[in-house]
Amino acid sequence: MNGFEIPLAGVSTTFQTTILNVVYTLTLQWRNAAGLWFLDIADASANPIVSGLPLVTGADLLEQYGYLEFGFELWVQSDVNPDDLPTYENLGTSSHLYVVTP
Template identity: 60%
Template sequence: MANFEIPLTPDPQTFTVSLSGVDYRLTVQWRNADGAGWILDIADTSANPIIQGIPLVTGVNLLEQYAYLGFTGALWVQTTADPDAVPTFDNLGVGSHLYWYTA
């Protein structure tokens, strides 16, 4: 599998990224509610929502349950020091990374 790290910083952000030749608009926000954390929204380049409210958790393909939408890869979160540690407010993009994997 080929992989690509989606560059993030520990700040709320919205940006466009090309994943397997398709452009998406990603929005990453911190939710400070108990048990929440970083949340990802995916839209097309015109800001029409595709998926909203995906928690950035580790150990799973974040898009697996959305296979019917035709994604051609997997989104995966992994933390450098402990691969199963969930991203914290301060380490997103620093010690915790979001990857796009393709077959």
């Protein structure tokens, strides 16, 4: 398995990234009511594919969407305690979003 980090700045943002030669539009949003970061995944033209994924640790964020055949996994992990949820302050510094490919 191979992996790489998607660099994040810890602010709500929309950007494009290429994974396995496919361009995706990713939107990250902090939601105060839930106290969590959420991820939306769209195609290069911003057509939604998956919306409202909470950035939680300990599981592949895309596992429940296997039928969409992304061909990769998304994992969130923190530096100090791998199972700590990313906070508003530490996403992109000590909490990270990783892509894992076969």
